[in-house]
Amino acid sequence: MLGNFLGGLGIFETSPEMLALFVGFGLVVGVLFGFFGMGGSFLVTPALLMLDYPASVAVGSGMAFVFGTAVIATLKHHDLGQVDYKLGVIMITGTTIGIEAGRASVYYLESMGLAGGVISVAYVVLLGGVGAMVTRDALKGDDDGGVDHEAADKDLDEYEIPDVAKKIQRTVRIPPMVTLRGDVTVSVWVITAVAFSTGVLSGFLGVGGGFIRMPAMIYAIGVPVPVAVGTDLFEIVFSGGLGSYLYGQDGGVSLGIVAPLLFGSALGARVGSAATAIVDSDEIKVYFGGMLLVGALAVGIGEVGSYIGSSTLELLGLVLTIGAAVVVAFAVLYTTISSLRVTRQQQTSAAD
Amino acid sequence: MAGLEIPSWDPETVLLIGTILLEAFVLYVGYGGLERLVGPYLMRLLVGGDASAR
Structure with missing residues (x-):
């Protein structure tokens, strides 16, 4: 009975080697997601594309993986009181329409035989752009490239609203207006516009959209960073769930891919989250930016390999994508253990 | 672009997404x-001290 059920959902279609690869890759993605609060999920879809899965399966399974990861992360942020449910519910409406528009465009492009290429190009531009931004900020010493770990200890009303968000709040006064956590008052239409545009990206690329939506919530809406992170995850539970459902109806979600990825990422996310209490993310943010840039290069190389029929280039692209993620995940773990050992030695010396 | 699709009820897909939710x-x-069970042991193994070394 259980065998028939799991077999029907595609769990037995994946070979043991691929299951092990997915668990390992999930572990790496989980460490990155838990530590940086973003950036893990959008490695999954290009990796699946490079493994020759159809675009709809790569995007659909990527989105189902994001959904499962978001459920786990939201449970944790709910316990910390960092979820604004009012903001989340408003954003869900805009994102839902955006996801459906993005998803419909994937099938339209697939019917024209262009989906794989266009999605890969979009990834190169997006990964490259975000990677360049994070690397530049890390080198400058700014803290815009992910979760600010030190900020997690501040009260919500201690956060300063960015100038651009203040300007938007003053300029766009179209009713109805809502007051959010952190004493932020903003037009519902601003929230809806942010939600729709990031929803299109989610549906098109099969990503949670957090790496775009989180900065958008901070800079366009003006909510405090922890609320942006918690609410974003809450929203991804719904948008990712709906997106997965729509892809799943058309056979785009494979449990043989999603289940092992989630199995690994849930453990990795715990390790990554624990590491945030020990290591300052600025120390290794530059690696993270570098990883995104290598990811962009890898997708580009894989796509050129696919275009000219070179399996060597396709393999190189895959190795680069997974290799970059593995290197940064190990950098996080190594730095964490080193920091713990230094702290332990200092405590021992102080005790002596 | 294709028109927007209203999700229809599909028991098999509900089961699929429900399985992922349950797994999470x-x-x-x-x-x-x-x-909670193996955390302190792992900390001793990796750091040479207990979790309070943080």
Whole structure:
């Protein structure tokens, strides 16, 4: 009975080697997601594309993986009181329409035989752009490239609203207006516009959209960073769930891919989250930016390999994508253990 | 672009997404328990001290 059920959902279609690869890759993605609060999920879809899965399966399974990861992360942020449910519910409406528009465009492009290429190009531009931004900020010493770990200890009303968000709040006064956590008052239409545009990206690329939506919530809406992170995850539970459902109806979600990825990422996310209490993310943010840039290069190389029929280039692209993620995940773990050992030695010396 | 699609009821897909949701809950609870059980031992193994070394 259980065998028939799991077999029907595609769990037995994946070979043991691929299951092990997915668990390992999930572990790496989980460490990155838990530590940086973003950036893990959008490695999954290009990796699946490079493994020759159809675009709809790569995007659909990527989105189902994001959904499962978001459920786990939201449970944790709910316990910390960092979820604004009012903001989340408003954003869900805009994102839902955006996801459906993005998803419909994937099938339209697939019917024209262009989906794989266009999605890969979009990834190169997006990964490259975000990677360049994070690397530049890390080198400058700014803290815009992910979760600010030190900020997690501040009260919500201690956060300063960015100038651009203040300007938007003053300029766009179209009713109805809502007051959010952190004493932020903003037009519902601003929230809806942010939600729709990031929803299109989610549906098109099969990503949670957090790496775009989180900065958008901070800079366009003006909510405090922890609320942006918690609410974003809450929203991804719904948008990712709906997106997965729509892809799943058309056979785009494979449990043989999603289940092992989630199995690994849930453990990795715990390790990554624990590491945030020990290591300052600025120390290794530059690696993270570098990883995104290598990811962009890898997708580009894989796509050129696919275009000219070179399996060597396709393999190189895959190795680069997974290799970059593995290197940064190990950098996080190594730095964490080193920091713990230094702290332990200092405590021992102080005790002596 | 194709028109917007209204999700229709599909028991098989509901089962698929429900399985992923269930797996997420089981992993959250399961790994949480595992962390409490083997966490201190792992800390001693990796750092040479207990979790309070943080």
